[in-house]
Amino acid sequence: MSPTSLSDLKRKDLFQTKGYINAEWVSAKSGKTFDVLDPATLKHLATVPEMGAADTALAVEAAHEAFKEYKKTTARQRARMLRKWNDLVLENIDDLALILTLENGKTLTEAKGEVTYAASFLEWFAGEAERTHGEVVPVANPNQRILTFKQPVGVAACLAPWNFPIAMITRKAGAALGAGCTTVWKPAGETPLSCLAQAVLAEEAGFPKGAINIVTTLDLVSEVGKELCTNKLVKKVSFTGSTRVGKILAEQCAGSVKKLTMELGGNSPLIVFDDAKIDTAVEACILAKLRNSGQTCVTANRILVQSKIYEEFADALTKKIKELKVGKGTEEGVFIGPLTHERAVDKAMTHINDAKKHGGQVILGGAPLEKMGGYFLQPTIIKNMNSQMLTTREEIFAPVVGLYKFETEEEAIDMANDCDVGLGAFIMTESIPRSWRVTEALEVGMVGVNLGLLSACESPFGGVKESGYGREGGRQGIQEYMAVKSMLINVAN
Secondary structure, eight states: OOOOSSGGGGGGGGGSEEEETEEEOOOOOOOOOEEEOOTTOOOOOEEEOOOHHHHHHHHHHHHHHHHHHHSSSOOOHHHHHHHHHHHHHHHTTHHHHHHHHHHHOOOHHHHHHHHHHHHHHHHHHHHHHOOOOEEOOOOOOTTTTEEEEEEEEEEEEEEOOOOTTHHHHHHHHHHHHHHHHHEEEEEEEEHHHHHHHHHHHHHTOOOOOEEEEEEEOOOTTHHHHHHHHHHHEEEEEEEEEEEHHHHHHHHHTTTTTTTEEEEEEOOOOEEOOSSSHHHHHHHHHHHHHHHGGOOSOOOOEEEEEEGHHHHHHHHHHHHHHSSSEEEEEEEEEEEOOOOOOOOHHHHHHHHHHHHHHTTTTEEESSSBOOGGGSSBBBEEESSSSTSSSSSGTSOOOSSSSEEESSSSHHHHHHHHOSSSSSSEEEOOOOOOOOHHHHHSSOOOSSEEESSOOOOOOOOOOEEETTTEEOOSSHHHHHHTEEEEEEEEEEOOO
16 A cells, blocks of 8 residues: 555655754754645645745855865765665665655655665765866976866855755755855745655765755745845855746846756647658657656646648557546546646646637646646647747646647748757657757757656766756766866976
8 A cells, every 4th residue: 555644754864844954953043834735635744834034044054064074085085885775776666755745746656766866966076076176287388287277166055946945955066065065955835844854864974064955945035046146155056947046036136147057947848740650650759748747847837749640640649648647636637636736836827718719629638637626737739829829928837738730841840949948858759860850949947859858867967058057967966066176386497
């Protein structure tokens, strides 16, 4: 029988309800708190501290003091701690997945997949930590020698989203700690419990006092964000979230010229050409669109289908989605869980109603599932989408599939690129030349060909245009937390 509540945890100490500063579990200085709810049942899960600027400043100070010694650790020492953390995450996968499902809503199957994915970043950056070496530079002056080496930048602020609260922390903190930085984590207010559980395991893995600090907040998130961005002891900010908030944080960081990684909003097209295998395209579309109930930054937001196969694809997709079970993430066989908060349901309905207003035809779903008690929405498919619709310009972040029609390859590329953001894209085609042509023409940071996933620990993740800058994951990810220093030596007699 599958676990269904926090009382089913095997390790009770993974359920923490306080902030974490300087290796101590602490309340907010103000004494304020906020509640964490299960989005599938709207039942109370936990009460955690509503921490503000003063708490954040303490966390930064703790990280700054710890950095003085942590930066002296060897890459091998840091790699061993990351590997130990990785092992502990995988040993406790069932408990971590349960916590994640209860606070986020995704299915236990998906949650276990995220925990495995999260652990992969710890293992990956354990290896990368020992490859952060410099180089000897050929010189023009024979009386000189030039070499470079890399050093950690200092305190790193890791601001994680609610849709992948475990994986996004390890992708950021794994790189930062591997580079030799100390960290302050700010999890999303909807999903702080996953993050707090990770701190328990990281401490057990051997990370020293002050290397990891966690500030929990919901209503004071802007206050906490501003402190992290303006505090001069913070040398690096990594943020995953909306473009709107990312722009605010970038402005706040400008005063101290901090190093930034910004993984912001997307509007990913999934392009189905008429030479694609329909079954492969449908499978990829379901994964790219409905994973985590459509709440991923690279979710396929616009499905562009070539006219010759438009109706065939729509019918096949509708048939497949009708078979998917909607329900609580802890129930057997569920594929689509609830949305994580009420605002998401309201936003999805705004998109659906706007599409109908502009000529869209709803052929499946189209309404909330209010009788289920949580933030549930019917899986929805809308045909006859066009450029006037709201979905064309912004993310839905819900299990709502909008089908657009195109005639030529050039038209598909123009439609795909006609937006201000450029995070990811998907191409469905059996033509190798076309896959290369279209990939090179798309204004995005990542392209998936005949698949519905765009992320792996060894692959750099990030976008172009207003989807941000910098990369997470891959060998590039750890470099974002390091500075290059040059050494010039006079060797003349």
